[in-house]
Amino acid sequence: MSHLQQSFAVRFTYNVFFTEKLFKSTNPLLADFFTQQSSELRKKILFVIDSGVADAHPDLLTDIKAYFAQLTDRVELVPELIVIPGGEISKNDPALVEQLVDAVDRHGVDRHSYIVAVGGGSVLDMVGYAAAISHRGIRHIRIPTTVLSQNDSGVGVKNSVNYRGKKNFLGTFVPPVAVFNDRDFLITLDDRDWRAGISEAIKVALIKDSLFFEWIERNAEALAARDMETMDYLIHRCAEMHLEHIAGGDPFEMGSSRPLDFGHWSAHKLEQLTNFELRHGEAVAIGIAMDCLYSQQLGWLTDADTNRVLKTLRTLGFSLYQPMLDADESKGVLKGLAEFREHLGGQLTIMLLQGIGKGVEVHEIDAAKVRWSIATLKEQEPTAESQLV
Amino acid sequence: MSHLQQSFAVRFTYNVFFTEKLFKSTNPLLADFFTQQSSELRKKILFVIDSGVADAHPDLLTDIKAYFAQLTDRVELVPELIVIPGGEISKNDPALVEQLVDAVDRHGVDRHSYIVAVGGGSVLDMVGYAAAISHRGIRHIRIPTTVLSQNDSGVGVKNSVNYRGKKNFLGTFVPPVAVFNDRDFLITLDDRDWRAGISEAIKVALIKDSLFFEWIERNAEALAARDMETMDYLIHRCAEMHLEHIAGGDPFEMGSSRPLDFGHWSAHKLEQLTNFELRHGEAVAIGIAMDCLYSQQLGWLTDADTNRVLKTLRTLGFSLYQPMLDADESKGVLKGLAEFREHLGGQLTIMLLQGIGKGVEVHEIDAAKVRWSIATLKEQEPTAESQLV
Numbered sequence: 001m002s003h004l005q006q007s008f009a010v011r012f013t014y015n016v017f018f019t020e021k022l023f024k025s026t027n028p029l030l031a032d033f034f035t036q037q038s039s040e041l042r043k044k045i046l047f048v049i050d051s052g053v054a055d056a057h058p059d060l061l062t063d064i065k066a067y068f069a070q071l072t073d074r075v076e077l078v079p080e081l082i083v084i085p086g087g088e089i090s091k092n093d094p095a096l097v098e099q100l101v102d103a104v105d106r107h108g109v110d111r112h113s114y115i116v117a118v119g120g121g122s123v124l125d126m127v128g129y130a131a132a133i134s135h136r137g138i139r140h141i142r143i144p145t146t147v148l149s150q151n152d153s154g155v156g157v158k159n160s161v162n163y164r165g166k167k168n169f170l171g172t173f174v175p176p177v178a179v180f181n182d183r184d185f186l187i188t189l190d191d192r193d194w195r196a197g198i199s200e201a202i203k204v205a206l207i208k209d210s211l212f213f214e215w216i217e218r219n220a221e222a223l224a225a226r227d228m229e230t231m232d233y234l235i236h237r238c239a240e241m242h243l244e245h246i247a248g249g250d251p252f253e254m255g256s257s258r259p260l261d262f263g264h265w266s267a268h269k270l271e272q273l274t275n276f277e278l279r280h281g282e283a284v285a286i287g288i289a290m291d292c293l294y295s296q297q298l299g300w301l302t303d304a305d306t307n308r309v310l311k312t313l314r315t316l317g318f319s320l321y322q323p324m325l326d327a328d329e330s331k332g333v334l335k336g337l338a339e340f341r342e343h344l345g346g347q348l349t350i351m352l353l354q355g356i357g358k359g360v361e362v363h364e365i366d367a368a369k370v371r372w373s374i375a376t377l378k379e380q381e382p383t384a385e386s387q388l389v
Numbered sequence: 390m391s392h393l394q395q396s397f398a399v400r401f402t403y404n405v406f407f408t409e410k411l412f413k414s415t416n417p418l419l420a421d422f423f424t425q426q427s428s429e430l431r432k433k434i435l436f437v438i439d440s441g442v443a444d445a446h447p448d449l450l451t452d453i454k455a456y457f458a459q460l461t462d463r464v465e466l467v468p469e470l471i472v473i474p475g476g477e478i479s480k481n482d483p484a485l486v487e488q489l490v491d492a493v494d495r496h497g498v499d500r501h502s503y504i505v506a507v508g509g510g511s512v513l514d515m516v517g518y519a520a521a522i523s524h525r526g527i528r529h530i531r532i533p534t535t536v537l538s539q540n541d542s543g544v545g546v547k548n549s550v551n552y553r554g555k556k557n558f559l560g561t562f563v564p565p566v567a568v569f570n571d572r573d574f575l576i577t578l579d580d581r582d583w584r585a586g587i588s589e590a591i592k593v594a595l596i597k598d599s600l601f602f603e604w605i606e607r608n609a610e611a612l613a614a615r616d617m618e619t620m621d622y623l624i625h626r627c628a629e630m631h632l633e634h635i636a637g638g639d640p641f642e643m644g645s646s647r648p649l650d651f652g653h654w655s656a657h658k659l660e661q662l663t664n665f666e667l668r669h670g671e672a673v674a675i676g677i678a679m680d681c682l683y684s685q686q687l688g689w690l691t692d693a694d695t696n697r698v699l700k701t702l703r704t705l706g707f708s709l710y711q712p713m714l715d716a717d718e719s720k721g722v723l724k725g726l727a728e729f730r731e732h733l734g735g736q737l738t739i740m741l742l743q744g745i746g747k748g749v750e751v752h753e754i755d756a757a758k759v760r761w762s763i764a765t766l767k768e769q770e771p772t773a774e775s776q777l778v
């Protein structure tokens with residue numbers, strides 16, 4: 001008996017650009033990117049676009065074609081721009097993944113070509129997955145169009161689709177080759193999607209950076225009023241913190257620790273229980289509230305700090321109670337704990353707070369304390385009446 | 390406009406063990422492996438087994454169950470051992486991937502659990518793919534049972550399935566967490582599979598290590614006579630060279646260079662043209678012969694060295710001509726060049742020889758020279774008659 005030991009490291013490098021009017025001929029960013037991808041060969045580029053974005057930006061497809069018409073020396077745009085349904089639905093339908101794989105085949109998109117996804121986190125997750133498995137991985141460019149995808153999902157290394165209703169059951173860890181955050185897309189978001197992504201910034205601030213939380217607290221009203229400069233800073237700082245977290249830790253999540261999943265164990269279950277009626281970011285806002293109240297019961301978060309978090313979330317316009325929280329326990333939110341552990345694997349590991357800006361992991365969750373948090377949120381929820389006042 | 394730069398490296402480490410009687414209670418290797426995977430939690434283990442192996446080793450399933458019955462403190466064997474059809478057919482059927490994903494779901498196999506594949510390169514490729522996409526990657530253990538998978542495919546970082554007849558169209562780069570090469574499996578291989586894997590050793594020797602080629606040349610008769618000690622050395626050295634190549638270069642093949650694909654451009658096409666009647670290793674033997682003859686025409690490989698290679702391949706029992714080589718050119722082996730480039734992406738990059746042990750890349754292939762190589766192989770092929778002499 002003998003053995004050989006294998007050990008190697010693979011380096012991944014990519015830029016996240018912040019820009020506006022990405023596809024106007026006056027914006028050189030994309031053109032420069034392809035120029036710098038030195039190569040003797042013209043690369044193909046396959047675009048996949050979120051229908052919600054295409055609808056809200058009727059000139060988008062024309063703009064993309066015009067932009068690439070100027071770059072024919074460097075890259076070859078696949079003339080068929082593929083538009084797929086936006087939102088979680090895109091992750092639920094295996095036929096969409098197949099449609100993309102077929103397009104890769106039909107258009108001869110090889111591993112040194114590019115698949116570009118333009119859309120919200122759902123479409124990016126799905127297209128990223130199709131790109132990752134085709135030819136063992138085609139270069140993938142993300143153009144996130146929601147707050148959530150610009151500050152969190154779009155800058156990270158994960159992709160996935162749902163399988164038989166199980167959230168993110170299939171997926172891979174594969175970084176993009178570039179991310180282009182164009183602020184102009186955000187203008188057409190509806191209020192729910194504008195707001196939803198802010199909860200991921202609150203999440204990362206609460207576990208890592210009290211100054212950033214204080215900034216969000218001070219600017220909650222401006223954010224709720226859709227002030228664009230304020231949003232610019234929020235997205236930039238939040239994206240930066242996500243990037244640093246990924247690079248500094250365990251990028252492909254081989255261990256059990258997943259600090260960025262603060263507030264997420266109940267959120268994932270709530271999304272499913274509401275049939276994805278609740279947006280991911282809306283569910284995360286509730287999950288954050290729950291885990292703050294849980295931390296308060298442990299004596300880890302002061303009453304004052306707990307209230308600051310709840311108040312900030314409410315100022316932003318989040319509802320912090322959802323009737324499904326009270327669903328029969330056999331299928332309710334507490335069942336999400338087991339599913340969360342199973343999906344992540346290893347020991348149950350839940351992030352809580354020992355103060356604002358200081359996340360701490362625990363490996364046990366007490367059902368009674370969860371129930372108390374739910375009851376508190378229910379009690380505090382403004383009734384329809386008082387909301388009218 | 391501004392940007393953030395992301396850069397991180399991910400390290401992958403695993404051992405390739407050489408052993409025998411892996412599932413006998415007297416062999417501590419697997420037990421020790423699971424003991425060393427320190428964890429507070431018992432991990433689940435899902436076995437997926439090549440039907441060809443299960444048929445040839447009727448005690449295998451019982452042995453596996455008995456072995457893990459002793460380890461219940463550390464690991465929990467999923468009681469359903471899944472047997473799937475062996476051979477290329479396992480990569481052609483999407484229902485098999487789905488069957489495995491469903492088993493992951495049904496048995497609650499999480500990301501810190503293990504999926505173990507026991508079988509030839511085809512089954513390992515397919516199971517590795519299912520493991521890689523489930524929960525964004527479940528830990529994968531390979532137990533290769535053919536010469537080819539023990540010395541090449543099983544020790545590497547690639548997995549894949551075919552898609553609509555296109556070889557390896559879907560797949561990922563994900564290393565295993567351990568590989569266990571058990572020599573006893575090789576005893577039941579039929580002669581074709583015993584022989585087929587040897588061509589990968591000749592391939593790696595020809596491009597990197599003339600001494601290893603000379604060793605194979607000297608030992609070709611012993612290998613053809615199925616001498617086990619000789620095979621042990623061949624597999625060990627070939628696995629070692631593959632591991633070194635992967636670690637030393639571009640493990641996830643982000644560039645265009647793929648030296649280990651020497652002899653493979655025509656091989657992949659031949660496999661497809663013969664409806665996978667030809668084994669991968671048998672096709673590679675023909676591909677090596679073709680590219681040696683091509684190198685000879687360039688004046689890069691001496692006549693004497695070219696003949697040494699062809700003679701070694703023939704002593705091992707390989708046929709170096711296949712009627713499909715002469716297929717109508719519109720769908721023949723030359724078409725494989727374009728498909729090869731498309732699958733790998735980037736510039737056409739083909740490895741040739743500038744001497745035994747010295748691979749050199751070219752970016753153009755001349756059709757006339759390919760045709761001459763084919764004609765030569767056809768002419769030299771012993772007829773059925775002369776083989777009977």
Ligand SMILES: NC(=O)c1ccc[n+]([C@@H]2O[C@H](COP(=O)([O-])OP(=O)(O)OC[C@H]3O[C@@H](n4cnc5c(N)ncnc54)[C@H](O)[C@@H]3O)[C@@H](O)[C@H]2O)c1
Nearest residue numbers: 052056086087088120121122145146148153158185188189
């Ligand atoms: N991969 C990761 O690391 C990660 C991290 C967090 C969340 N996610 C996933 O992201 C998804 C949520 O993404 P999301 O919050 O961006 O929502 P979303 O992608 O589901 O989009 C919500 C809606 O907004 C529309 N839309 C998108 N951009 C628009 C625009 N500019 N103008 C008008 N409408 C637009 C879409 O068509 C859709 O109807 C979830 O599936 C979640 O699991 C992934």
Ligand SMILES: NC(=O)c1ccc[n+]([C@@H]2O[C@H](COP(=O)([O-])OP(=O)(O)OC[C@H]3O[C@@H](n4cnc5c(N)ncnc54)[C@H](O)[C@@H]3O)[C@@H](O)[C@H]2O)c1
Nearest residue numbers: 441445475476477509510511534535537542547574577578
């Ligand atoms: N992932 C990689 O890096 C890589 C590299 C090279 C080849 N491959 C792939 O590997 C596959 C070929 O693998 P292979 O040559 O091992 O053949 P195989 O897996 O197709 O198996 C050939 C036959 O042998 C049977 N078999 C397997 N083990 C046996 C045993 N111990 N006793 C009796 N029968 C046994 C199988 O059931 C099958 O019928 C191809 O699909 C090829 O593309 C992958």
Ligand SMILES: [Zn+2]
Nearest residue numbers: 200264280284
């Ligand atoms: Zn989230």
Ligand SMILES: [Zn+2]
Nearest residue numbers: 589653669673
């Ligand atoms: Zn091979």
